[in-house]
Amino acid sequence: MGTVHAKQSDxxxxxxxxxxxxxxxxxxxxxxxxxxxLEGIRARVDKIHVDGLGRTKDDIIIETVRELFKAxxxxxxxxxxxxxxxxxxALGCFRNIGxxxxxxxxxxxxxxxxxxxxxxxxxxxxxGGVNTLVGNNEGxxxxxxxMPNLFGRGEKLATxxxxxxxxxxxxxxxxxxxxxxxxxxxxxxxxxxxxxEWPPSGYKQIERGLLFxxxxxxxxxxxxxxxxxxxxxxxxxxxxxxxxxxREQSGPTLKSSLRHILCVDRRxxxxxxxxGAYFQLTTEFAGLGGNVGFFKNDLTLQGNxxxxxxxxxxxxxQAGFLKRLTNDQIVSICDQFFLGGPLNLRGFDFRxxxxxxxxxxxxxxxxxxxxxxLYSPLPFLSTRGAFAxxxxxHIFVNAGNVGNFNLGDDYHENxxxxxxxxxxxxxxxxxxxxxxxxxxxxxxxxxxxxxxGDQPVSGVQFGIGVNFL
Amino acid sequence: xxxxxxTESISVELGSRxxxxxxxxxxxxxxxxxxxxxxxxxxxxxxxxxxxxxLHFTIENRWNAEYMSPSGRVPFIKCGDFLVAELDSIVAFVxxxxxxxxxxxxxxxxxxxxxxxxxxxxxxGNAEIYVTWKDDTVFNEVTKPRYGSVFPFPLNRILCWQxxxxxxxxxxxxxxxxxxxxxxxxxxxxxxSALSERLGRSLFFFGEHPTELDALIFGHIFTIFTTPLPxxxxxxxxxxxxxxxxxxxxxxxxxxxxxxxxxxx
Numbered sequence: 022m023g024t025v026h027a028k029q030s031d032x033x034x035x036x037x038x039x040x041x042x043x044x045x046x047x048x049x050x051x052x053x054x055x056x057x058x059l060e061g062i063r064a065r066v067d068k069i070h071v072d073g074l075g076r077t078k079d080d081i082i083i084e085t086v087r088e089l090f091k092a093x094x095x096x097x098x099x100x101x102x103x104x105x106x107x108x109x110x111a112l113g114c115f116r117n118i119g120x121x122x123x124x125x126x127x128x129x130x131x132x133x134x135x136x137x138x139x140x141x142x143x144x145x146x147x148x149g150g151v152n153t154l155v156g157n158n159e160g161x162x163x164x165x166x167x168m169p170n171l172f173g174r175g176e177k178l179a180t181x182x183x184x185x186x187x188x189x190x191x192x193x194x195x196x197x198x199x200x201x202x203x204x205x206x207x208x209x210x211x212x213x214x215x216x217x218e219w220p221p222s223g224y225k226q227i228e229r230g231l232l233f234x235x236x237x238x239x240x241x242x243x244x245x246x247x248x249x250x251x252x253x254x255x256x257x258x259x260x261x262x263x264x265x266x267x268r269e270q271s272g273p274t275l276k277s278s279l280r281h282i283l284c285v286d287r288r289x290x291x292x293x294x295x296x297g298a299y300f301q302l303t304t305e306f307a308g309l310g311g312n313v314g315f316f317k318n319d320l321t322l323q324g325n326x327x328x329x330x331x332x333x334x335x336x337x338x339q340a341g342f343l344k345r346l347t348n349d350q351i352v353s354i355c356d357q358f359f360l361g362g363p364l365n366l367r368g369f370d371f372r373x374x375x376x377x378x379x380x381x382x383x384x385x386x387x388x389x390x391x392x393x394x395l396y397s398p399l400p401f402l403s404t405r406g407a408f409a410x411x412x413x414x415h416i417f418v419n420a421g422n423v424g425n426f427n428l429g430d431d432y433h434e435n436x437x438x439x440x441x442x443x444x445x446x447x448x449x450x451x452x453x454x455x456x457x458x459x460x461x462x463x464x465x466x467x468x469x470x471x472x473x474g475d476q477p478v479s480g481v482q483f484g485i486g487v488n489f490l
Numbered sequence: 491x492x493x494x495x496x497t498e499s500i501s502v503e504l505g506s507r508x509x510x511x512x513x514x515x516x517x518x519x520x521x522x523x524x525x526x527x528x529x530x531x532x533x534x535x536x537x538x539x540x541x542x543x544x545l546h547f548t549i550e551n552r553w554n555a556e557y558m559s560p561s562g563r564v565p566f567i568k569c570g571d572f573l574v575a576e577l578d579s580i581v582a583f584v585x586x587x588x589x590x591x592x593x594x595x596x597x598x599x600x601x602x603x604x605x606x607x608x609x610x611x612x613x614x615g616n617a618e619i620y621v622t623w624k625d626d627t628v629f630n631e632v633t634k635p636r637y638g639s640v641f642p643f644p645l646n647r648i649l650c651w652q653x654x655x656x657x658x659x660x661x662x663x664x665x666x667x668x669x670x671x672x673x674x675x676x677x678x679x680x681x682x683s684a685l686s687e688r689l690g691r692s693l694f695f696f697g698e699h700p701t702e703l704d705a706l707i708f709g710h711i712f713t714i715f716t717t718p719l720p721x722x723x724x725x726x727x728x729x730x731x732x733x734x735x736x737x738x739x740x741x742x743x744x745x746x747x748x749x750x751x752x753x754x755x
Contacts, residue, residue, distance in 0.1 A: 272554030
């Protein structure tokens with residue numbers, strides 16, 4: 022922000038800016054607008070008022086606004102006020118934060134002093150709502166109750182009950198607390214119960230557990246999450262005709278695992294980005310307690326390059342590897358990797374690629390999948406209104422492989438093993454953005470490389486979800 | 491009692507067209523650490539029955555046999571693509587293949603046999619569940635450690651508690667919830683004396699050859715007098731009926747030689 026238009030001072034706006042008398046400026050007239058540069062105008066903040074606090078404690082407010090005192094000139098004050106405003110918003114305690122900057126007056130004021138006032142409205146004690154949520158190829162209704170800013174320092178207690186279109190039900194109680202410090206860390210703990218059915222594999226599971234999560238950013242756009250999760254999974258067969266290999270895994274198992282999720286998002290927007298890269302690495306170690314033990318890695322990498330005017334070329338890779346630890350520790354079918362479906366390998370049924378037993382997908386220890394897309398906005402539209410901007414057309418090629426690979430040390434050998442019998446499909450389709458989080462796709466797919474036992478989808482395929490390959 | 495669902499009777503019908511395969515598997519929980527009195531009785535009964543029919547099978551011990559079973563109870567057998575659980579369903583399944591131990595019985599005898607089978611299931615079966623899950627001493631000293639032995643902490647406690655609740659509810663629905671231990675012993679006493687009286691001096695209940703009734707008696711009585719429990723009254727009651735003990739020993743000799751040491755009384 023190098024230049025600001027200065028208007029007549031009695032314009033009715035919540036943000037009022039008064040400049041110091043600038044020797045370069047002429048007298049103000051009502052209709053005259055002059056470009057005023059604010060660099061070099063010395064200013065300092067004498068006082069900061071935060072108006073409208075109720076139950077929020079003073080210490081976190083002081084810590085959030087403190088940096089504004091370091092401002093040396095007017096531009097710093099404006100930029101700083103904006104930053105502090107977004108940090109106050111990020112605390113999750115307030116809605117409607119207004120900023121008011123005025124020259125300071127009174128006994129302690131300095132000649133260049135400014136007073137900055139933040140008008141905040143605290144959120145109500147209990148907020149409830151009914152939302153819809155988009156998950157993995159299903160939509161769900163979520164009824165939630167939230168208590169924001171519980172003890173005055175941004176703590177939040179939320180309970181949610183969700184019911185999904187694929188008969189998944191979930192119940193979740195989550196308590197989160199932002200921690201003070203430079204890394205914007207948030208500590209949260211939750212208790213959950215989640216039931217889900219997986220007809221392509223023939224089982225249903227009920228997962229009950231406890232999760233502790235510490236999230237922090239070590240650099241801008243780099244987010245870490247350190248988690249410990251204990252979960253009791255109860256698997257049972259959906260039908261009498263489920264494959265025996267799946268039936269053998271019925272019963273309760275207890276998984277206690279440590280997980281680290283590293284996420285670097287440099288894209289300009291999460292859905293339909295036009296530039297930037299995205300990287301996510303999840304590392305999970307299960308085995309401290311419980312009877313499930315494995316070491317699992319899951320990687321997602323996406324890059325976007327603008328090609329012509331509005332056309333974007335996107336390449337993405339997803340890969341995962343699971344290593345069993347000891348023989349007494351179980352790896353259940355719900356820990357395995359599956360491939361296929363509109364969210365990862367288009368052109369195949371959900372969980373349709375990979376090892377099958379009696380027609381039911383049993384999953385495997387490792388997989389890789391890549392896709393290359395060419396996105397463009399709707400063609401033949403002269404005006405690009407907001408509605409048309411929600412759509413994209415795309416052509417894609419995607420390939421992948423899943424299996425229990427025995428990888429050794431030789432790269433060349435490993436490459437041959439991984440690429441033997443891989444699956445591939447290409448096609449084109451239409452994608453629609455839902456809000457900023459989810460996407461709906463309608464594709465026409467042509468699977469070209471299929472292996473015996475796979476379930477390809479040749480023709481129209483519909484998908485809805487958050488993370489697409 | 492078997493649950494008669496349409497799909498089950500269809501599958502029994504379909505299965506009957508094929509002869510008994512060579513790779514039939516019999517699933518039960520782990521014998522040394524896990525299995526409990528009622529399950530052991532049922533598993534032995536089915537094993538005895540299959541051996542009496544001279545049908546070959548291999549035993550597979552699984553920690554989650556109970557969860558794998560299509561009916562939720564052990565034992566169950568995997569015969570090709572078919573899974574059949576519990577004695578009554580297995581007898582029907584085998585019968586549909588033309589193999590039966592009761593082919594020469596008259597209608598009256600068959601009805602009598604079914605009545606006795608029902609008596610054993612209702613009295614001895616429920617008594618075993620009572621002693622295992624409702625009696626505090628046995629529950630704390632035997633049942634809890636054995637049932638939870640295959641699960642990690644804290645799952646062993648939670649699952650054991652869940653199972654106990656389920657079994658107590660079942661007992662109270664069947665009218666056994668209000669019974670005291672004394673009443674249970676009296677019931678066992680009268681059941682055993684009825685069986686003993688009917689058996690008399692013959693070796694098996696019906697003629698020269700054993701039937702599924704003999705297999706069921708073997709399963710329950712043998713398990714009761716060979717399982718060490720802190721509460722020995724149960725075993726003592728059963729030992730009084732020497733003809734039932736003779737029946738069990740005969741079946742063990744004929745069909746179960748070369749068994750694991752833990753079955754030797």
